[in-house]
Amino acid sequence: xxLHFYLQPSSGVxxxxxxxxxxxxxxxxxxxxxxxxxxxVRELSxxxxxxxxxxxxxxxxxxxxxxxxxxxxxxxxxxxxxxFMEEKEKEGLMKNAVKQLFxxxxxxxxxxxxxxxxxxxxxxxxxxxxxxxx
Amino acid sequence: xxLHFYLQPSSGVxxxxxxxxxxxxxxxxxxxxxxxxxxxVRELSxxxxxxxxxxxxxxxxxxxxxxxxxxxxxxxxxxxxxxFMEEKEKEGLMKNAVKQLFxxxxxxxxxxxxxxxxxxxxxxxxxxxxxxxx
Amino acid sequence: xxLHFYLQPSSGVxxxxxxxxxxxxxxxxxxxxxxxxxxxVRELSxxxxxxxxxxxxxxxxxxxxxxxxxxxxxxxxxxxxxxFMEEKEKEGLMKNAVKQLFxxxxxxxxxxxxxxxxxxxxxxxxxxxxxxxx
Amino acid sequence: xxLHFYLQPSSGVxxxxxxxxxxxxxxxxxxxxxxxxxxxVRELSxxxxxxxxxxxxxxxxxxxxxxxxxxxxxxxxxxxxxxFMEEKEKEGLMKNAVKQLFxxxxxxxxxxxxxxxxxxxxxxxxxxxxxxxx
DNA sequence: GTGGTCTAGACCACA
DNA sequence: GTGGTCTAGACCACG
Numbered sequence: 220x221x222l223h224f225y226l227q228p229s230s231g232v233x234x235x236x237x238x239x240x241x242x243x244x245x246x247x248x249x250x251x252x253x254x255x256x257x258x259x260v261r262e263l264s265x266x267x268x269x270x271x272x273x274x275x276x277x278x279x280x281x282x283x284x285x286x287x288x289x290x291x292x293x294x295x296x297x298x299x300x301x302x303f304m305e306e307k308e309k310e311g312l313m314k315n316a317v318k319q320l321f322x323x324x325x326x327x328x329x330x331x332x333x334x335x336x337x338x339x340x341x342x343x344x345x346x347x348x349x350x351x352x353x
Numbered sequence: 354x355x356l357h358f359y360l361q362p363s364s365g366v367x368x369x370x371x372x373x374x375x376x377x378x379x380x381x382x383x384x385x386x387x388x389x390x391x392x393x394v395r396e397l398s399x400x401x402x403x404x405x406x407x408x409x410x411x412x413x414x415x416x417x418x419x420x421x422x423x424x425x426x427x428x429x430x431x432x433x434x435x436x437f438m439e440e441k442e443k444e445g446l447m448k449n450a451v452k453q454l455f456x457x458x459x460x461x462x463x464x465x466x467x468x469x470x471x472x473x474x475x476x477x478x479x480x481x482x483x484x485x486x487x
Numbered sequence: 488x489x490l491h492f493y494l495q496p497s498s499g500v501x502x503x504x505x506x507x508x509x510x511x512x513x514x515x516x517x518x519x520x521x522x523x524x525x526x527x528v529r530e531l532s533x534x535x536x537x538x539x540x541x542x543x544x545x546x547x548x549x550x551x552x553x554x555x556x557x558x559x560x561x562x563x564x565x566x567x568x569x570x571f572m573e574e575k576e577k578e579g580l581m582k583n584a585v586k587q588l589f590x591x592x593x594x595x596x597x598x599x600x601x602x603x604x605x606x607x608x609x610x611x612x613x614x615x616x617x618x619x620x621x
Numbered sequence: 622x623x624l625h626f627y628l629q630p631s632s633g634v635x636x637x638x639x640x641x642x643x644x645x646x647x648x649x650x651x652x653x654x655x656x657x658x659x660x661x662v663r664e665l666s667x668x669x670x671x672x673x674x675x676x677x678x679x680x681x682x683x684x685x686x687x688x689x690x691x692x693x694x695x696x697x698x699x700x701x702x703x704x705f706m707e708e709k710e711k712e713g714l715m716k717n718a719v720k721q722l723f724x725x726x727x728x729x730x731x732x733x734x735x736x737x738x739x740x741x742x743x744x745x746x747x748x749x750x751x752x753x754x755x
Numbered sequence: 756g757t758g759g760t761c762t763a764g765a766c767c768a769c770a
Numbered sequence: 771g772t773g774g775t776c777t778a779g780a781c782c783a784c785g
Contacts, residue, residue: 225456231366233760241460260773270762275773283551292769293774302773309461310471316457317471320450321479322359326375327443328382331479333462337444337451338472345455345465367783404785493724496653497767499634501775509728516730528758538777543758559785560757577729578739585739588718589747590627594643595711596650599747602715606740609719613733635768672770 222250222258226267234269238277246286247304248295257295266326356384356392358402368403372411380420380431381438391421391429490518490526492536502537506545514554514565515572525555525563624660628669636671640679642647648688648699649706659689659697 222245226237245251257263259277264271278295281287287300289295324334356379381384391397394412398405412429415421417452423429458468494505513519522534525531528546532539546563549555554570557563592602624647628639647653659665662680666673680697683689691697726736 231370235760235784244457244460248460250460250462261771271773272763272775273761276760278773285476289773290770291774294772304461309463310467313454313463313468314471314475315456316454317468317475319359320447320454323378323450324447326378326382327383327438327446328384329443329447331476333444334447334451335472335476337448338454338469341448341451341455342385342465342469345459353423369783406785407783410784499638503775512728516728518728519729527756527764529756538779539758540778541776544775545625546758548708559759560783562757577731577733580729581722581726581731581736582739582743584722585736586741587627588715588722589743591646591718591764592715593747594646594650594652595706595714596652597711597715599744601712602719603740603744605712605716605719606737609716609723610733610737613723613727631762637768674770678769 220323224263224267225345234267235273235277235280238263238267238274239280242277243284243286246302247309249303251297253297253299253302255297257297259294358397358401360403368401369407369411369414370407372397373414376411376415377418377420379445383437385431386412387431387433391431393428492531492535494537502535503541503545503548506535506542506551510545510549511552511554514570515577517571519565520568521565521567523565525565527562536539626665626669628671637671637675637679637682640665640676643681644679644683645686645688649711651705653699655699655701657699660701661696 222241224238224241226234228234228274233322242251242257251257257278258266260271260274264274267274278287282289285298285300287295288298320334321331323329324331356375358372358375360368376385376391385391391412392400394408395403398408401479412421412423416423419432421429422432454468455465457463458465490509492506492509494502494591496502498505504598508524510519525546526534528542532542535542546555546557550557553566553568553608556566588602589599591597592599624643626640626643644653644659653659654723659680660668662673662676666676670675680689680691684691687700689697690700722736723733725731726733
């Protein structure tokens, strides 16, 4: 399973934090399992066309947090520790994100009806892809 | 109508950018109309308990973009210029946001079904509040 | 009270770790008190003629460990938290260091008598300086 | 006489440098004599549970420095060359080590009195062991 | 003025 | 091949 990173370089959020978040979430969600090898620092830095140091910084912070294990000269692996997020915790994150979506729509004067339309559309797409992916 | 700012101090997104985005969107969405007065730098900085310079920086960037007008000694006002965003543009922003929501759910291993549940719940809430607000 | 750093650039121990250790020990030993301001990243990097990033890395790790607090745009300060090391812990560190001293002497075929001589000499010096310092 | 290595894997000092230092000092101090055979790369690597390459690297550097001789297919031996360190040089090393001990104690706020206590304790132990060893 | 992030590139340590 | 450290220097964020 290859991770797909989505970076927003000029969003103001540091790149290394975006990487951290995505790996953390992937590990929490089961996309990454204990023992899985992560791409090497060099490889990921080339993929994302960013500096190796930036990837390294992300990996080191993840290691400090116990999410991954770095074995010198060998590679970087998902930790065996308690990586999984509680369902409650995940739900909290998602609820928050949904709330922000509505706030943004409100600010933009974007009708909630239309937002619902967009959402359901995306839902159909995602659901279909999901089934295909199985 | 008082603007309600929602800041995430340690999200990595600079505070002044968060302010800019929210004022821009409020102006684009009609929450703010041409000529409306914005809170003073000092007032807003106290409300948000942030440094006045940060507010000032946001206002200056907004003025450069023609969104607002700063009249020295008088106050800060929403511009009369072409503030409105095209509907297409708004839709693009929202589509993007919705897409991100699904990506995050995917990464977290959060079921799309449950996400839909959360969304519809929030929709009901928002719709009700919306009606009250009228 | 100015901290005096002693770095051994080519000892194999990373510079940033040497800095961390010295600040940690200074805080543990009372040389640094809660609230004391540390030299700025730039200042310290110039003092030690090393790269600012290296100092920054040390400071960030110290902050993660709760030893110091970094206030953006303001400065870096010794934390108010429980910085003090237990006496037992300090004693452990020192015992270890003493043991290493003897091992090294043994390996070098350096007589323990002479080592004692050197030690007591250094002790007299240090004790005298200590009294002067009071 | 079997050498006893004391490695600190995560001290930041490269393992191979620790090995080099200890063999060099043992040779300088007479623990190892010209012609003595060193443990094989494989044996030592297993003893210390480190990678054979690491031992090999240490041996190669020691050979470059003329401390040891590697005879292919036969073994590794302490050189006949001028291995001995000048007494002055040894004293310099030890003085330095003692000085560091006091600096560390100072930083830790560890009383020199107590340090002296620890030292004399260790001295008694070492002296006794030394006599037994004779 | 403070600290934070990122890059490009060198060199080292470990397997 | 892996990751780790450091430098020089640019640019940003915050006060």
